[in-house]
Amino acid sequence: MKRFIAILLVALLCVTAIWATAVKEEVPDHGEKPELTKLKVWYSISGANGKFFEGQAAASDEAHPEIELELTYTGSYADSATKISAAKLSGDAPDVIVTAASQLYTGEDGNFAMEEDVKDPEFNFSDIQSGVLEYAKYYGRLAALPFGISTQVVYYNKDLVKAAGLDLEANPPKTWAEFMKVAKAVQKASAEGTWGFDTSDGVWLVKSMLSQNNNAVVELKDGKITPVFDNASGVEVANFWKNFIDEGVMPVGQHDNAEKKFLAGGLAFIAATSNRITRWPGSTTFEIGAIEMPGFKKQAVALGGSTITILATDYWKHDAAWALVKNVINTENQTAFAMTSGYLPIRKSSLELPEVASYIADSELYSVATKQLSYAWAFTHFAEMGSMDSFFWYALDDIEHGTKTPEESFKNAAAMVAKEIE
Amino acid sequence: MRKPDNINRKIILGRIYETQQLSAAVVFLVPVLIAVVMLFIIPVLQVVGYSFTSFNMNTGKGSWVGLSNFKYLIEDELFWKSLRNTVCFAGLKLVFDTLLALVIALMLDTRLPLRKYLRSSFFAPVVVPMVASSLIWIWFFDPGVGPFNQILNFLGLPSLQWLYSEKTSLASILLFSIWKGVGYNVMLFLTGLQNIPDSYLEAAKVDGATSWQSLIHIKLPLLRPIMNFVVMIGIINTFKVFAEINVMTPKGGPLYSTALAVNYIYEQAFTRGKMGRGCAAAICLFIIIFILTQIQARMNASKTVDYD
């Protein structure tokens, strides 16, 4: 009898213990919600756009008195990257960051909390355009959200084009081969020393071109990244790049000077970021037009710009940060930000708002930019992508200067990327 | 026998020291030593340590990789390019900064009106902030709207691409660097020249020496200590050149023609996050500077001139 009671007691104890722990798992204990949650927000959006973002964040701050925001502008993408890395190393990382490839900083720690966060019904996740979403992923998983998104737009000097007797609104070039002819024609008809085409960011343009030629730049297989831009379709793009130089349409190695040249009227076509849409009109003596970017086998534009992500892992901080992010990316706020800054709206619902529709109808430049959104694309983001950009830059330099053949430069760049990854 | 005095003495390592001086030395030198240890010794040791690891700035993780960072450097054509650029740049800058300054100083040492103004005008670029001056020169070098090409065209010469061509980019930065730095050496040489007693030069004239001969046999030998200082400081400073390259040609210039060793280190360590590799490159640079200054010191020691 005694033994039976003993066994029963032990069994009861075990069951209680198991039940207690099971119950504990169901109700996670995060402690009490603190009275005031302070969040450090670092962003690399410059100038007036940065101030606009600060205004939006501040509005969110006021709506939530239990959250206190500390906003800091941390400079260019490159400078911000250095600061964020350094801060993480010293244990002093910010809670929310808005910068290019911000998903690197959560993804590399295996922090894919964003995948869970977006399930919040208030967020309306499906409203976000799918191509744009790829831009916020890391090794294929969501680790951030798109924020200040841009694509390159091919702007042109309307006066020069008109003088060459062309009407691009009626008859825009659809492929790069056609575009080459158009650029050459305009260049010939213009004053001595005018160039046909250039870009302020060659690396960005090359990525678009690779995608247009059905090349994915890099491939993710079994968690490992391999560069694929040095295979046949990639080399075709490299060869075409050389054509620009050979045909005398693009100057050698002057990309950093391209914008100034365009503004001064010495360049007919320029591929530059869409956020110039709000900056350029009015600062030139000529009218600026835009065409959709020409393609190869298909149309595609690589995405650029910044993403927003939450680094804070503390439950209440993360909660507060998500409230901020949710607010800043809702239809109303994100649209307002996009329209004032020249960045693009990330939500499908934005495009249906009346003010956006009328803005698109009024502005030729913005309508081109938003049209391109439907075929916007991002390659698989990975840890060494920053270095890959440097290698692309060197490869383009080599191609333009003729120090390596296009095939050699791309193969060399791919080898360097592979070296960087191992 | 020495007179007894009130000074306490102590013998350390076979030499006699006054205790009061020893205790004062400790007091005065403790802050200096702390500074040197914390700001130099510890960081340098850490850098040496990191250079054998794969420490990554972005992830904060790293593991021992032995000499593979150094192996990467040896195989990286960009590293060699940056070293070549550094040697080129350093050599040319040293030659121009020294010789040009010497010539200017010699000219300034003669009878001239407005001497004070001329002297100041050469020194003014030295004191002004680097970043601000770089901005001015970026505009100067602009191939389209910059005044330099305008001046060239005015003189009937063709325009140059300045910072945008691999042939002229390093030379452009060199030009800026010389403008900024030559005045410092001019001052040094000038004071040296003015310190040469007039009696020497008078005596030489009486002996029938031409000004060329007094230059070679009196002025130059007496300037030797300053020359050594100028060259040594020149070597050290050229290897520290960073800001102007970073501001004017942030990506290393066309075909990586303006990236110096320091820029390479910065790019590896900060832009690419490969701290381990950056440290390995830093160690290489350090060794090179050390060897060069040792060579210069040896050459220096073998020829000294006494003058009193």
Add this chain to the structure above:
Amino acid sequence: MKKIKSLKKINWAAFIILMIGSLAMIFPFAWMILSSFKTVADVYTYPPKWIPSSWKLDNYAKVFDMIPFGRYYLNSIYTSLMQTLLQLALSICGAYAIVFLDFPGRRKLVTLIRSTMFVPMVVTLVPLYLIVSKLKGVDTYAGIILPQVFSAFTIFLLVSFFTSIPKDLCDSAKLDGCGCYRILWNVVLPNAKASISTAALFAFLGHWKSYTWPLIITNKDKYRTLPIGMKYLVQESSSEYQVMMAAAVMAIVPVLIVFVLFEKQLVKSITLTGMKS
């Protein structure tokens, strides 16, 4: 008679060459000042205009619009002053010990200090940053100031000044029974006042320009210094040369003014380093 003689002795060839040279030296400053008044149109015409079409202060206003220039200026002044003061204190102590005190390892210490001059800042940047941030020094004035307090150059500068103080002054003080501290306070410092002030000036100018360290140790606008502010301006206004010029004027002109006022002393200080190295 004497006047004619001295006129003949003037080296006219050198004068002309030097005048051309000095114009080349001064030209960038003149360009900078003129351009700070230009408009966008003035900048982008070809051939470039040298004289602005109007003399408005628009660009200056724009600089303040784009970045909190005033704040950066004040930060620069404060950090440069503090760094200079602390650096002087440190260097005076060090130089005094090296020159006037005899202690074991004196030569080795000099070599050690000299060798710190070989280390470029980029090399020690990250380890220093990690140390300072562990001590919670990021985005603080202390974090900006303290790591820049050591300068081998200033120490050696003061060493050369101190060695030129006549030995008999110290000896007579010693005979009077003065201890080491007294000697520093009563003999060395009063006699080296001029030299210390020149060393201070030099240190101040050096700190005013410092770029790499403040760049990495400050994140908040509140603490940024002028050179970094200038860099941000370049990024903001990459095509607006004329605004950059306005900012450059505000950064450079005060330095030039200080230079003109204190030129004699500055010259003295560098030459003494060169002589007694």
